[in-house]
Amino acid sequence: MRWSPFLGIPICFALLSFLLFKIFPFNSRHNQPEQRLFTVEELALYNGSDPQLPILLGILGSVFDVTKGKSHYGAGGGYNHFAGRDASRAFVSGNFTGEGLTDCLRGLSSTEVKSIVEWRDFYSRTYILMGKLVGRYYDIEGNPTKYLKGAEAKAARGAQLLEKQKTEEAQVPSCNSRWSQDEGSEVWCDDGYPRLVQRPVEIALTGKMSKRCACFKEDELVQSGLEVYNGCDYFAQKCRL
Numbered sequence: 529m530r531w532s533p534f535l536g537i538p539i540c541f542a543l544l545s546f547l548l549f550k551i552f553p554f555n556s557r558h559n560q561p562e563q564r565l566f567t568v569e570e571l572a573l574y575n576g577s578d579p580q581l582p583i584l585l586g587i588l589g590s591v592f593d594v595t596k597g598k599s600h601y602g603a604g605g606g607y608n609h610f611a612g613r614d615a616s617r618a619f620v621s622g623n624f625t626g627e628g629l630t631d632c633l634r635g636l637s638s639t640e641v642k643s644i645v646e647w648r649d650f651y652s653r654t655y656i657l658m659g660k661l662v663g664r665y666y667d668i669e670g671n672p673t674k675y676l677k678g679a680e681a682k683a684a685r686g687a688q689l690l691e692k693q694k695t696e697e698a699q700v701p702s703c704n705s706r707w708s709q710d711e712g713s714e715v716w717c718d719d720g721y722p723r724l725v726q727r728p729v730e731i732a733l734t735g736k737m738s739k740r741c742a743c744f745k746e747d748e749l750v751q752s753g754l755e756v757y758n759g760c761d762y763f764a765q766k767c768r769l
Contacts, residue, residue: 575612586614589665638686
């Protein structure tokens, strides 16, 4: 049997690949920058005013590079107020001036904190994590503080309450509704009678009581807490508001 010189090519290629793997082992994160700790003053330098520097944003103490979105986060962009700082509260408050641009979440509801945690998760998926901001949410060694743990726990509680509310309200169908400029608002039930009913879980979720329109059958109308719409007959299936 004659030896073909071409048989040595795959062998050499395999050996070369093995040596390269040993010298330069595969690492899916090799292009990721090494994470660091930022002070408030250091983070402020990356606010998009210096075109030579990346644009960084903080949320719940996590710092992300949002330079690829510089049309939004750079100077003159609609989200520039988030650049160079941790303005976690503003993600749900909509207050983009003065005291609104803060990382303090005091007084926010569990659903609002949940929304901020979800914003942080969005940035984690979309942008590069550069490090952590020393302060309210991370200590000088980069460890999570009680404030971060508390915010994440409150967000988790908000998710549980939303699921509870969804399950409870699914047991009593909501009213149909529509609005037109000529006729105004209208609610109706295809099966049952429209009633305003309180949403008790809402207090824990938002700190405020709210009501919803739900459809109840005739034998259920004796329940306490059911409110007939003003100007609507007791057994009307449709009410104009």
